[in-house]
Amino acid sequence: MSKKFDVCVVGATGAVGEVILSILGQRDFPINNLYPLASANSAGKKVFCQGKSWTVQDLATFDFSKTQIGLFSAGGNISEKYAPIAADAGCVVIDNTAHFRRDEDIPLVIPEVNAHAIAGYTKRNIIANPNCSTIQMLVALKPIYDAVGIERINVATYQAVSGSGKKAITELTDQTVNLLNGKDVEVGVYPKQIAFNVIPHIDVFQDNGYTREEMKMVWETQKIFEDENILVNPTAVRVPVIYGHSEAINIETKQKITAAEASNILAKASGVTLMDKREDGGYATPFVEASNNDATFVSRIREDISHDKGLNLWVVSDNIRKGAALNSVQIAEILIKQYL
Numbered sequence: 001m002s003k004k005f006d007v008c009v010v011g012a013t014g015a016v017g018e019v020i021l022s023i024l025g026q027r028d029f030p031i032n033n034l035y036p037l038a039s040a041n042s043a044g045k046k047v048f049c050q051g052k053s054w055t056v057q058d059l060a061t062f063d064f065s066k067t068q069i070g071l072f073s074a075g076g077n078i079s080e081k082y083a084p085i086a087a088d089a090g091c092v093v094i095d096n097t098a099h100f101r102r103d104e105d106i107p108l109v110i111p112e113v114n115a116h117a118i119a120g121y122t123k124r125n126i127i128a129n130p131n132c133s134t135i136q137m138l139v140a141l142k143p144i145y146d147a148v149g150i151e152r153i154n155v156a157t158y159q160a161v162s163g164s165g166k167k168a169i170t171e172l173t174d175q176t177v178n179l180l181n182g183k184d185v186e187v188g189v190y191p192k193q194i195a196f197n198v199i200p201h202i203d204v205f206q207d208n209g210y211t212r213e214e215m216k217m218v219w220e221t222q223k224i225f226e227d228e229n230i231l232v233n234p235t236a237v238r239v240p241v242i243y244g245h246s247e248a249i250n251i252e253t254k255q256k257i258t259a260a261e262a263s264n265i266l267a268k269a270s271g272v273t274l275m276d277k278r279e280d281g282g283y284a285t286p287f288v289e290a291s292n293n294d295a296t297f298v299s300r301i302r303e304d305i306s307h308d309k310g311l312n313l314w315v316v317s318d319n320i321r322k323g324a325a326l327n328s329v330q331i332a333e334i335l336i337k338q339y340l
Contacts, residue, residue, distance in 0.1 A: 004032035005336060006067045008091070010082065011074030012036030012047055012056055015166050016096060019325035020071050021049040027329060030336070037062055038074070064089035068340060071328050072096060087125035092335060094328045096129040101220060103128070108223050110135050111330040112271040113142045117224075118334055127331055132323025133157045133213070133236065133245055134220040139296040139322070140315045141251065143269040144262055145225060149254030151309075152231040155217065158239045158246040159202060160286060163319050164189055172240055194240050202236040211236060244286025245319040253309045259301045262311055266298050271322070273297050283314060290316040294326055 007029070011017040013036070024031065028050070036047045036056045043058040059078070064070065064086035072079050072086075073096040083093045083100070100106045107117040108128045121127045130138075137155060144150065161168040168189045175185040175195035185193055192199055203212035214234040221232050239246075267274045273295035275284045284290060284297030296317040304310025317323060 002030075003336070004030040005069055005340070006033045006035070007031055007069045007071065007332075008035040008037050008062070008064065008067045008086075010037045010059060010070060010072040010078065013038045013042045013045060014074060015162060015169070016073040016320055016324045018047075019320050020073065020328060021047055023321070023325050023329045025050045027333070029329065029332070033066070035062065035067060064091045067091045069332055069335070070094065071332065073324065073328070083126055084124075091125070092121055092340070093126045094129060094331050094335075095126060096324050096328055098131065098216060100126055100128045101130065101216070102223070108220060109331050110138055110142075110224060110327060111334055112269075113138050114224050114226075115334055118331060118339065121335070121339070127335070129324065129328050129331070130220045130224065131213070131216045132163060132317075132319040133159060133234075133247065134217050134224070135323050135327055136245060136296045136315055136317035136319075137217065137247055137249060138221060138224055139269075139271045139317070140266070140298050140313060141249070142225075143265045143272070144251065144253065144257065144311070147261075147265055148257045150230060150251050151254055152233070152252040153221065154233045154250040156235045156237065156248045157202075157217075158198075158237055158241070158248075158286075160241040160244050160319055161189075161194060161238065162243050163202075163245070163323075164238075168194075169242055172242065176240070190238065194238060196240060198240070199238040200235065202238055210234070241286050243292070243318055243320060244290040244316055245323060246286050247315045249313045249315055250304060251311050251313070252304075252307060253311060256309050257311060259303050259311065262313075263301050266301070271296055275299050276301050284316045286316045286318075290318045292321065293318055294321060296322055 037059040045056040070091045070093045076097040076099040079097045105123040107120040171189045213236040217234040218232040283299035300314035
């Protein structure tokens with residue numbers, strides 16, 4: 001690709017920002033100038049991308065008219081303030097926060113699922129990246145949805161601490177070391193100890209008893225599938241894993257599909273790696289398979305013995321890569337190839 005683009009990465013020193021920079025290098029994204037942006041505290045630091053060193057600049061004083069593409073991953077409050085500024089300056093923003101996802105005039109995109117929606121970016125010059133747990137679920141389910149339809153999704157997530165940022169990773173590792181050495185632990189990021197524990201609570205509780213993380217999976221699935229009638233029943237759980245989200249998914253399809261038929265469909269699906277042998281270790285796990293891998297892995301496909309049109313799947317993916325950074329870069333790749 002001969003044309004090159006000026007790109008800014010907002011939140012370049014954060015957990016997702018660092019992976020975005022790595023993926024831009026790995027996929028040889030056509031960069032002319034790169035502008036890593038962060039808070040004033042990080043300004044002046046160096047980051048590396050595509051074999052070069054780039055100086056982090058202060059987001060608050062940056063002129064977005066210098067860029068054509070902005071990859072935002074610095075929190076909802078930051079995106080709320082700076083994404084419209086960037087968009088007004090002619091920079092197409094790909095935002096990795098929850099702030100814009102429910103806006104009707106902003107596309108919510110998973111490239112393997114609804115790449116056509118990118119065309120709607122012109123309304124506000126902003127494209128939203130879905131929630132990490134939604135991304136891997138829909139990458140796995142879209143081929144089945146297209147084949148036989150899906151009426152209802154029941155899903156329990158097992159989400160890694162990296163979804164809460166660097167402080168959460170530190171909290172898990174520090175708690176683990178302290179417990180193994182007979183010391184007390186400090187609780188800060190999460191309401192309860194996360195080491196050697198699971199917490200059935202991600203994000204704030206809503207009036208209906210679900211958490212916001214759970215409701216994101218409902219809202220985003222309906223928007224991305226363009227299907228207001230699809231039913232989603234989620235439970236989101238935080239587990240003591242650093243990278244890689246897992247999901248136990250049960251779907252009720254409109255037409256009967258066998259496990260073998262579903263496996264054949266998923267074996268050909270974009271972004272999916274089928275790993276489903278009915279033997280010890282014949283399934284994917286978040287750390288061993290998914291961590292630092294681009295694919296969404298699907299395992300444990302089996303027909304629901306309690307429902308004639310039910311199907312079970314186990315889905316794992318790296319929440320920082322496909323669940324955030326990679327999805328953003330994939331959107332940018334389609335954007336420059338087809339629209340800019």
